Amino acid sequence: MLDVLAADSDQGRVYRALTARGRLPRDLLVRDTGLSAEAVDGVLAELSEVDLVAEVGADLWEAAPPERAVAAALRAEEDRRRELWRAGEELDRLYHQAQRGAGFSRHVEPVEHPARLIMLTARLQERAAEQVRWLDRPPYSSTPRHFQAQEEIQARRMAEGVRYRTVYSQNVYDDPGLFAAMTRMAELGEHVRLLSELPVKLTIGDDEIALLVPEPDRTGLEGALVVHSSGLLNALCGLFETLWTLALPVSVKREQDQLSDRDRSIITLMAAGATDEAIARRLNLSRRTVVRRIAALLDQLGATTRFQAGVQAAKRGLL
Structure with a gap:
């Protein structure tokens, strides 16, 4: 199963290191991800098979654009x-x-x-x-x-x-x-x-x-x-x-561009399949507020669907 968008997975660690740092050799991937050399080799092989990373030089690796992973x-x-x-x-x-x-x-x-x-x-x-x-x-x-x-x-x-x-x-x-x-x-x-x-x-x-x-x-x-x-x-x-x-x-890590607690709850629920009405009931908000915040979140994350918004938020470590 493709798990490259999950920050806590081995695939996610390697892919995020490459997207954040650009081209990296294997030894720096081992250092940046905290994984063993064998684990990094396995992940690179898996991601190569689905064209999400490529070896662009002698032991030098580069990630495909995140849009391809999404x-x-x-x-x-x-x-x-x-x-x-x-x-x-x-x-x-x-x-x-x-x-x-x-x-x-x-x-x-x-x-x-x-x-x-x-x-x-x-x-x-x-x-x-x-x-x-x-x-x-x-x-x-x-x-x-x-x-x-x-x-x-x-x-x-x-x-x-x-x-x-x-x-x-x-x-x-x-x-x-x-x-x-x-x-x-x-x-x-x-x-x-x-x-x-x-x-x-x-x-x-x-x-x-x-x-x-x-x-x-x-x-x-x-x-x-x-x-x-x-x-x-x-x-x-x-x-x-x-x-x-x-x-x-879902992550509890805080980052500089972290969503507010309310927005984190909204995007997590909507990506999990909850309707606007269900989100409003669960978070004690008006439906109008929920609709307005969802529209803003979709725009903020560059997403056109609720699932895409969830994927983008998870990829950025915002959830």
């Missing part, structure tokens, strides 16, 4: 959406197959109570050796004490080197406390992205175990499942990665 991202968007639907269909098939006990009974077990789901979520994080992946959306049943305990676990595990990647639904803007917690964790190193809607609640520890709430809108946290290594777990990992590529990167 165009490539836009062309890839429809392909990614089709892949999302395919992943969802496969997930649905495997889920119902598991429910019928057709070969998955030893890999899937029900969670009897929301309190046990909270306990299992903590255990999954404690046992993760490399990464925790999360699709975070309502409904929530945790108490303030549980939320505080979750923050403490996550902060400690990230400090110990476990990578957290979370895709939040745009409902995160409805809850000031949850939004503040997301910001705190992002400042500590969580990789955060936003999508207008998420189909399930999901937490994955490494590639070993997952906690799935398959129908949160209909049943709340009832019907949650523990999924061990199996075809279903592989499908869940694939579903997460598809949604991750579709989601909009």
